[in-house]
Amino acid sequence: MTARFIAEVSSNHNQDLARCLEFIDKAAEIGCRAVKFQLFKIEELFARDILKRSKEHRNRKKWELPVGFLPHLSKRCREKEISFACTPFYLQAVEELYPYVDFYKIASYELLWDELLKECAHTQKPVVLSTGMATMEEVARAVDVIRGAGSTDLTLLHCVSGYPAPPEECNLKAIKTLRESFLCSAGWSDHSVSPAVIYRAVNAWQASMIEFHLDLDSQGAEYATGHCWLPEEIQTVIQIVNESCLADGSGVKKPAPSEISDRDWRADPSDGLRPLLSMRKTWKE
Numbered sequence: 001m002t003a004r005f006i007a008e009v010s011s012n013h014n015q016d017l018a019r020c021l022e023f024i025d026k027a028a029e030i031g032c033r034a035v036k037f038q039l040f041k042i043e044e045l046f047a048r049d050i051l052k053r054s055k056e057h058r059n060r061k062k063w064e065l066p067v068g069f070l071p072h073l074s075k076r077c078r079e080k081e082i083s084f085a086c087t088p089f090y091l092q093a094v095e096e097l098y099p100y101v102d103f104y105k106i107a108s109y110e111l112l113w114d115e116l117l118k119e120c121a122h123t124q125k126p127v128v129l130s131t132g133m134a135t136m137e138e139v140a141r142a143v144d145v146i147r148g149a150g151s152t153d154l155t156l157l158h159c160v161s162g163y164p165a166p167p168e169e170c171n172l173k174a175i176k177t178l179r180e181s182f183l184c185s186a187g188w189s190d191h192s193v194s195p196a197v198i199y200r201a202v203n204a205w206q207a208s209m210i211e212f213h214l215d216l217d218s219q220g221a222e223y224a225t226g227h228c229w230l231p232e233e234i235q236t237v238i239q240i241v242n243e244s245c246l247a248d249g250s251g252v253k254k255p256a257p258s259e260i261s262d263r264d265w266r267a268d269p270s271d272g273l274r275p276l277l278s279m280r281k282t283w284k285e
Contacts, residue, residue: 002245003202004033005238006211011038011063012220012228020069021076022216028080030235031242035082036105037065037073039097040089063221067096074100094119101125108132108161114145121149130189132161143182155209156182159189164227167194175205185209191227195237202241
């Protein structure tokens with residue numbers, strides 16, 4: 001199966017529209033099917049007492065994506081023929097994103113927030129939900145809320161919300177658990193920055209979607225944390241995954257086009273010598 005790669009820009013855009021557009025161009029160039037941003041306001045993301053006490057959290061104000069960028073990002077994605085997605089982190093963001101996004105992505109940290117789940121589902125646009133840190137009971141409740149609000153196109157992403165996530169903790173078999181338990185598409189939201197983890201997610205556990213954090217040049221606001229890929233790193237992974245999926249074939253055992261001409265050069269059953277008797281009669285050097 002072919003996995004759909006989604007480039008997560010996160011806050012690496014540095015509030016620079018030209019840089020945002022470059023992310024879209026680069027995502028399309030390296031083989032992604034979609035690019036995803038995040039729409040949040042610090043005052044509606046963290047509790048007031050946390051912001052009052054934490055300068056670090058207040059400083060994330062400069063990580064916000066300006067709402068005015070949205071039409072430009074959507075237009076560029078259409079031009080590059082890739083999907084535009086965004087994660088809403090406040091209720092009004094769902095409405096603000098509606099004219100522009102092809103699908104909504106709900107972050108692991110918001111999985112418990114029923115009101116946001118419902119708002120996204122009510123739009124009737126596809127919903128992708130990350131499940132980092134969640135128990136099966138919490139995922140089941142979230143799925144019930146989303147489907148109960150009318151969503152018919154749901155993808156669940158297994159995720160380990162460690163930044164970065166150690167490969168030995170990735171528990172990729174949970175992709176199968178999610179797919180079979182909730183009868184929906186399931187994939188992997190990567191924080192491991194490990195090619196082996198992504199190959200395993202696709203080839204062993206049939207992840208239909210791979211989300212990964214992208215930075216252009218190691219200058220993004222979140223790159224130093226260690227969970228972001230650079231374009232040249234992830235491009236090789238995408239190419240190998242796509243090529244390996246092409247190699248799966250139909251499963252029908254029959255001669256491939258590239259080997260047809262060699263069939264007559266097999267050993268003839270009458271004497272064990274090559275080529276077949278029919279070929280010996282007509283062959284010329």
